[in-house]
Amino acid sequence: MIGAGLMGHGIALTLARAGQNVAITDPMAEARASLPRRVAESLRLMGEDDAGTTGILERIEIVDSVAAAVAKAAFVFEAAPEKIALKQGLFAEIEAHAPVGAILASNTSVMPITEIMKGLKDKSRALGTHWWNPPHLIPLVEVIRTSDTSEAAISGMMTLLADAGKTPVRVEKDVPGFIGNRLQHALWREAISLVERGICDAEAVDTVIKASFGRRLAVLGPLENADLVGIDLTLDIHDTVLADLEHRPGPSPLLRQLAAEGRLGMKSGEGFRRWTPEEVKAVREKVVRHLRALEGILED
Numbered sequence: 001m002i003g004a005g006l007m008g009h010g011i012a013l014t015l016a017r018a019g020q021n022v023a024i025t026d027p028m029a030e031a032r033a034s035l036p037r038r039v040a041e042s043l044r045l046m047g048e049d050d051a052g053t054t055g056i057l058e059r060i061e062i063v064d065s066v067a068a069a070v071a072k073a074a075f076v077f078e079a080a081p082e083k084i085a086l087k088q089g090l091f092a093e094i095e096a097h098a099p100v101g102a103i104l105a106s107n108t109s110v111m112p113i114t115e116i117m118k119g120l121k122d123k124s125r126a127l128g129t130h131w132w133n134p135p136h137l138i139p140l141v142e143v144i145r146t147s148d149t150s151e152a153a154i155s156g157m158m159t160l161l162a163d164a165g166k167t168p169v170r171v172e173k174d175v176p177g178f179i180g181n182r183l184q185h186a187l188w189r190e191a192i193s194l195v196e197r198g199i200c201d202a203e204a205v206d207t208v209i210k211a212s213f214g215r216r217l218a219v220l221g222p223l224e225n226a227d228l229v230g231i232d233l234t235l236d237i238h239d240t241v242l243a244d245l246e247h248r249p250g251p252s253p254l255l256r257q258l259a260a261e262g263r264l265g266m267k268s269g270e271g272f273r274r275w276t277p278e279e280v281k282a283v284r285e286k287v288v289r290h291l292r293a294l295e296g297i298l299e300d
């Protein structure tokens with residue numbers, strides 16, 4: 001595991017919790033030193049007991065170089081900062097030190113996997129794994145194929161993730177945003193546009209989603225829902241509404257304006273809405289509580 005930040009610690013704990021041995025590295029001494037505490041805290045929030053936590057921590061070896069982290073790896077996950085040159089450099093180093101059969105995965109949010117992996121000698125074992133935050137609580141991992149990725153690498157990764165209790169989904173083409181972020185940001189584009197056009201305020205957008213279709217999204221996807229209500233009704237709705245939906249190719253001017261004014265969201269105390277530190281803490285805690293409760297409800 002390369003990178004021991006927000007995503008790296010959660011990916012490492014997920015794999016170790018599933019019984020895998022994990023070697024993890026990070027150039028920041030503080031990230032390495034604080035890793036056991038952060039893993040233990042996440043496990044506590046997940047309801048893991050002390051004995052389980054001790055066992056999981058014993059399977060996570062913290063090392064101080066990429067070479068040491070990948071030397072014996074069957075799978076390498078990279079979760080370093082979202083900078084293309086940094087990731088390309090890391091994969092050159094990973095390829096130089098990992099066993100020849102190891103499958104190499106980047107956890108980039110949106111950057112093309114093909115571009116990240118373009119310098120590798122063997123691109124057939126390289127792919128993307130897009131885990132979602134928090135990686136130990138969100139089941140989905142998108143497994144992204146480039147035109148060079150072998151079927152063996154994809155299916156090997158799908159098996160590892162399924163065995164670790166995740167819900168892996170194949171993304172057959174290396175498109176920006178993969179599947180989940182394309183869908184999510186199609187929704188965000190219209191959400192921002194509704195506010196920009198004065199149709200409602202930001203709170204109303206969020207209330208509409210949370211109090212209506214957001215409630216059923218976890219058990220009824222949009223295409224299942226289209227089949228449920230009928231393809232004919234879906235076609236009639238699209239005939240009326242699609243032409244009025246936001247379809248500018250670039251970001252909203254309102255989003256640019258907020259960014260330019262330093263209204264960056266919860267971290268600056270204001271974005272689309274104002275946030276006190278207490279409200280920010282409450283939102284974060286509510287999300288974790290909700291995800292944990294869903295785990296119990298949605299288990300088949």
Ligand SMILES: NC(=O)c1ccc[n+]([C@@H]2O[C@H](COP(=O)([O-])OP(=O)(O)OC[C@H]3O[C@@H](n4cnc5c(N)ncnc54)[C@H](O)[C@@H]3O)[C@@H](O)[C@H]2O)c1
Nearest residue numbers: 003004005006007008028031079080081082107108109133
């Ligand atoms: N945070 C999210 O919601 C999220 C979701 C999906 C994917 N991602 C992606 O996962 C990756 C990691 O994101 P994060 O949120 O964990 O970031 P983060 O800042 O929490 O962690 C990044 C870690 O990488 C370390 N690092 C810096 N230079 C490095 C190097 N040369 N080699 C190895 N490690 C290095 C940093 O010290 C830090 O600990 C990014 O590509 C990000 O886009 C993030």
